[in-house]
Amino acid sequence: MRPRVAVVGAGAAGLMAAIHAARRGQCGPVVALDGARTLGAKILVSGGGRCNVTHHAVDESAFAGSTRLAIRKVLRRFDVARTVEFFADLGVALKREETGKLFPVSDRARTVLDAVLRAARESGVGVRHPWRVESIERADGAFLLRSASGERREADRVVLAPGGCSLPKTGSDGHGYAIARSLGHSITPRVFPGLVPLTLPRDHPLCALSGLSVPVRMEVRSASGRRLTQVEGSLLCTHFGLSGPAALDISRYWIDARFDDPGAALVARWLPAITPDALDAALRGLGPRTPGSLLENWLPDRLVRVLCALAGVDAGRPGHRLTRPERKALARAVLEMPLPVTGDRGFGYAEVTAGGVPLAELRLETMESRVCRGLYLCGEICDVDGRIGGFNFQWAWASGYVAGVSVGAC
């Protein structure tokens, strides 16, 4: 008997879909095909090897890509409480950390991967790998899937969950987009890395602060100076440039803005709670004390030295001898320091892909394609990317669940 359902990609979204399709039990056998030799590599590396399964407060505002309304429709079908319950049923207790992120109590991503693979097997899903799907054709009302080595499989319904392009060595190399296109879908004109570290010129002073992590507000500004987006979080200086949650979260907005506006710029506000007027007043009131000693009340001394150097101000000069232009230059370095980003580290270092199949091409109650009957899509192949903190897995669990229960109810 040919499998009624073939799931392409046994990552987070594909396994979730396969488990729920098989559990429904109303369709025939379910097979999950994955091109990778080692299954679940991305789950294993996620969250620094601990797998940040979800976040305690997930809503559509944490995502970009398709419209918020569309994203919300899918998220609310399988919310965080259901994710927690799903994993508890699999024997994986989750704990919430101060940041709101949820991790397995074991602190091991392996616990999560083993549990979902076991659940897939116990629900009767046949997991075949390495079985890389090269092409999918419509034939006699069914789907014909061909592997790279020429093997063939037929299925009545297909769930396409091959991920995007991020970390291609784990198996998600973007070929899924070609398959989606061949079945009639469009892909957003822009597909680019998200949650990706950003590079600075090698001789930029921040690169010399490698290892320093500081809370910051980062803003993307248009060439005309308008604020387009802002995020707050910690910024990690590295030998190549910028990483850490704030840089990763803002990266997709900076990259996206530059497509339309090559003059768009990234700006750091090292003391988000202080206004320019308040900082100027504090500098004016220094008397014999130095600007260095003032800033060191709030910022690491290594950073203070860099900020003063960039402003052309001697950190050890008595405050009453600072000129007005010097105070202005220092305030600008502290409160709106331009970050001359040269680029990003690419898909090899990105945690997610921005862009993909627009949700407008799917029936969101089922995740079935509007352009190809019997085809369902879920996970990162969709034009949805979330911020750091467990949001991308929550999208994978939720969209995989909706696709799975729908494809399984035939």
Ligand SMILES: Cc1cc2nc3c(=O)[nH]c(=O)nc-3n(C[C@H](O)[C@H](O)[C@H](O)COP(=O)(O)OP(=O)(O)OC[C@H]3O[C@@H](n4cnc5c(N)ncnc54)[C@H](O)[C@@H]3O)c2cc1C
């Ligand atoms: C380093 C890193 C850390 C991350 N940490 C977190 C985190 O802690 N929390 C969080 O929420 N998100 C995290 N993410 C993002 C999260 O891992 C992804 O959003 C999520 O895995 C997407 O799930 P998916 O199933 O759609 O795609 P994937 O996980 O990419 O799975 C797709 C699967 O499809 C297979 N495949 C691809 N093409 C084919 C084909 N043609 N034929 C057969 N199989 C194919 C691949 O081998 C892969 O197994 C992280 C990502 C990275 C790269």
